[in-house]
Amino acid sequence: MILYDKSLNMKFHDYGIMLPIADNRARRVLEHLGIDETSVYTLDTVRAIYGFPQGITEEDIGRVHSARHTESLFRDEQSLKEALLACYELVDEDGRLNRYEPKHAKKPLTDIFKTILLQNFGSYSACRLALRGGNTHFNAKNFCFYLGGGNHHARYNEGSGFCLMNDSIIAARKLQAEGSASLIWIIDVDAHKGDGCAELVNILRKQGDLSAERGDDILTLSVHMAGGWPLDIEHLKRSLRENSMNYAPFAPSDLDIPIAEGEEELYLPLLSEGLLKLERLSSKRADIAIVIDGDDPYIKDELPSASLLKLSLEQMLQRDRHIFDFLQDRGIPSAWFMAGGYGDNAWEPVAYFLKSIMRF
Ligand SMILES: [Zn+2]
Numbered sequence: 001m002i003l004y005d006k007s008l009n010m011k012f013h014d015y016g017i018m019l020p021i022a023d024n025r026a027r028r029v030l031e032h033l034g035i036d037e038t039s040v041y042t043l044d045t046v047r048a049i050y051g052f053p054q055g056i057t058e059e060d061i062g063r064v065h066s067a068r069h070t071e072s073l074f075r076d077e078q079s080l081k082e083a084l085l086a087c088y089e090l091v092d093e094d095g096r097l098n099r100y101e102p103k104h105a106k107k108p109l110t111d112i113f114k115t116i117l118l119q120n121f122g123s124y125s126a127c128r129l130a131l132r133g134g135n136t137h138f139n140a141k142n143f144c145f146y147l148g149g150g151n152h153h154a155r156y157n158e159g160s161g162f163c164l165m166n167d168s169i170i171a172a173r174k175l176q177a178e179g180s181a182s183l184i185w186i187i188d189v190d191a192h193k194g195d196g197c198a199e200l201v202n203i204l205r206k207q208g209d210l211s212a213e214r215g216d217d218i219l220t221l222s223v224h225m226a227g228g229w230p231l232d233i234e235h236l237k238r239s240l241r242e243n244s245m246n247y248a249p250f251a252p253s254d255l256d257i258p259i260a261e262g263e264e265e266l267y268l269p270l271l272s273e274g275l276l277k278l279e280r281l282s283s284k285r286a287d288i289a290i291v292i293d294g295d296d297p298y299i300k301d302e303l304p305s306a307s308l309l310k311l312s313l314e315q316m317l318q319r320d321r322h323i324f325d326f327l328q329d330r331g332i333p334s335a336w337f338m339a340g341g342y343g344d345n346a347w348e349p350v351a352y353f354l355k356s357i358m359r360f
Contacts, residue, residue, distance in 0.1 A: 003125060003144055005044075007043065010115055017088055017100060025147075028351070029147060041144075043118065058073075064204070084112065087162065123335070126335040127288055129335070130143060138359055139359050149337030152190060172186070173204075181288045182217075183217055183282060184287060185288075185332075186292065188292040193249065193253075198220055215283065219282060222256055223259065223271050227261065264315065286332050289327050294338075295316070295346050295349045296339075298345070298348070299313075302345075321356060
């Protein structure tokens with residue numbers, strides 16, 4: 001099934017945030033599949049099925065992020081605004097505005113938080129739909145593709161890389177808290193390392209909130225560019241300056257698979273090996289896998305910071321089909337988040353993958 005909701009469109013320019021993110025990606029995927037917007041799951045459908053009146057709450061966020069970060073989002077307008085300015089990098093190191101034009105904004109910056117909360121609710125809802133099963137469009141069991149989500153850079157203490165809150169870990173911890181799942185896999189194939197997820201899982205384990213012995217755990221696999229943001233040298237220097245061993249970009253995932261520039265032909269064999277290792281690391285079959293299915297490894301992606309990895313459309317399709325078949329063969333439910341993907345062609349890999357599993 002597909003989860004998509006028009007209300008989740010971020011409309012950055014309405015808030016004066018001048019990011020080059022095409023907001024028609026989800027719609028173009030649906031057009032390519034020939035699926036009408038009225039036949040997909042929306043947040044209202046989810047509310048009707050489950051009756052979640054509150055969506056994602058402060059408690060859900062506090063289960064994952066530090067008290068300092070969580071409180072900054074709910075305390076007052078000013079603290080929320082500061083968290084947003086930092087997360088979207090709207091002020092540079094010299095204190096000047098960066099790709100932020102408040103005078104062109106139609107709405108106050110802090111209004112975007114409502115949409116971010118809804119997006120996080122979408123990620124959690126996609127997991128619930130995957131666990132519920134049933135499928136109208138695809139030859140798949142317990143599968144939900146969410147045309148949104150994947151904010152994998154959000155860290156314990158702060159938002160980062162346009163990700164204010166870590167929707168994947170928030171969803172995973174909420175599922176565990178309500179008893180819907182205990183062992184959860186995060187399979188992250190966005191071009192950029194899933195640094196926020198890695199840091200959060202390490203901290204949650206240290207705090208005893210996750211425990212392999214108890215059985216409620218989150219295992220992280222990240223396949224990503226070996227260099228470039230967030231693993232670049234500037235970050236490393238800052239990390240050393242701050243003397244922070246926990247600095248998110250360098251926090252290890254349970255399985256990290258860095259792909260060096262020009263080694264695209266190794267991508268699929270290494271991914272395949274990584275999935276088998278993930279299975280061996282697990283004490284039992286995962287209750288659900290969250291797939292952070294970024295499209296920015298695609299050769300036609302237009303984000304400069306994703307240019308060190310260049311997979312062809314065929315390789316992108318093989319990547320997704322491999323993960324899909326691996327999970328389906330083992331009967332593991334999966335919620336897929338669209339994550340990164342920039343420019344006019346960012347819709348293509350998602351659309352081609354979903355078309356390949358469509359039921360006709
Ligand atoms: Zn990315």
